[in-house]
Amino acid sequence: MATAEERLMEWLRDAHAAEEQAKTMLSGMAGRIQNYPTLKARIEQHIKETERQAELVRSCIERRGGSTSAIKDAGAKMLAMGQALSGMFVGDEIMKGSIASYAFEAMEIASYRILITTAQRVGDQETARICEQILREEEAMAEWLEQNIPMLTQQYLAREETPGATAKH
Numbered sequence: 175m176a177t178a179e180e181r182l183m184e185w186l187r188d189a190h191a192a193e194e195q196a197k198t199m200l201s202g203m204a205g206r207i208q209n210y211p212t213l214k215a216r217i218e219q220h221i222k223e224t225e226r227q228a229e230l231v232r233s234c235i236e237r238r239g240g241s242t243s244a245i246k247d248a249g250a251k252m253l254a255m256g257q258a259l260s261g262m263f264v265g266d267e268i269m270k271g272s273i274a275s276y277a278f279e280a281m282e283i284a285s286y287r288i289l290i291t292t293a294q295r296v297g298d299q300e301t302a303r304i305c306e307q308i309l310r311e312e313e314a315m316a317e318w319l320e321q322n323i324p325m326l327t328q329q330y331l332a333r334e335e336t337p338g339a340t341a342k343h
Contacts, residue, residue, distance in 0.1 A: 182292045182301070186235045189285055189305075190242045193228035196278060197221060203271045206343045209333060210268055213326060217275075220315050227308045234301045267342050268330055272323050279316035286312060 176184070200221050207214040232242055286309040293302035333341035 178292055178296050182289070182296055182298065183235065183238060183240050185285070185289055185292060186231055186238075186301070187240075187242055189282075189289060190228055190231045190235065192282060192285065193224055193231060196224045196282070197228065199278070200224065200275070203275070206267065208343050209340060210326060210329060210343075212322070213268070213272070216315075216318055216322075220311075223311050223315075227311065230304050230308060234298075234304055237300065238298070265342055266330070268326065272319060272326055276316060276319045276323070279312055279319065282312045283309065283316060 200217050204214055204217045204221065207217070235242055286305045289305040290302050290309065293299070293305060330341050333339040
């Protein structure tokens with residue numbers, strides 16, 4: 175059985191790997207978006223947030239005397255590259271990417287809530303504070319997607335119905 179302290183470190187490493195995965199996945203998607211400037215701008219903003227979040231999580235791990243997991247980070251990046259590449263082979267990449275991004279945000283939100291509770295349980299208020307800050311950013315991204323997916327869908331469908339227009343990305 176693992177202790178709460180051990181679980182906190184394990185879950186922080188998982189969160190760091192997830193941020194690395196998000197950076198790779200979002201960068202791949204943003205690099206291909208051509209016809210949805212609002213979405214591209216929001217994703218690029220979130221990439222910057224994600225880079226900072228990865229550093230914040232790393233700082234929590236190191237402050238607690240640990241290090242990130244090279245294996246988890248590499249695996250997450252490879253998975254993200256596969257996710258990013260898969261978008262190239264579907265006709266509705268912008269929609270599938272929006273769905274995947276929303277689902278990923280939901281996973282991160284749940285993960286950070288678990289981290290906050292665990293950090294509080296072991297008395298690590300600094301980690302709890304950092305995870306609360308990251309949680310707010312993840313919730314903001316999920317909320318932005320939730321509010322904008324209908325508009326993106328309308329734009330996608332309009333482009334798809336317009337001769338000569340590219341809707342995919």
